[in-house]
Amino acid sequence: MKIAVAIAFILILGSLGSALFYLMRDKGRSNNTVRALALRVGFSITLFLLILLGYKLGYITPTGIR
Numbered sequence: 001m002k003i004a005v006a007i008a009f010i011l012i013l014g015s016l017g018s019a020l021f022y023l024m025r026d027k028g029r030s031n032n033t034v035r036a037l038a039l040r041v042g043f044s045i046t047l048f049l050l051i052l053l054g055y056k057l058g059y060i061t062p063t064g065i066r
Contacts, residue, residue, distance in 0.1 A: 001059040008047040015040040 019036035026032060054060040 001054050004050060005047065008043060008050060012040055012043045012047065015043060 015036050019033050019040065022030070022032035022036055051060065055062075
């Protein structure tokens with residue numbers, strides 16, 4: 001489960017970097033920035049659902065604050 005979360009986090013950061021690259025290169029004239037940011041939102045929602053599913057199935061357990 002840790003590997004899946006790490007991969008999703010890397011995809012989110014990659015998509016954010018891609019959006020920055022397109023924003024700087026195209027100066028906002030194309031839809032590439034919007035697509036990259038939409039992918040980032042999709043990856044974030046997927047990560048959130050993955051964490052909820054992992055908790056529901058018992059792969060992730062709460063440890064509490066010590």
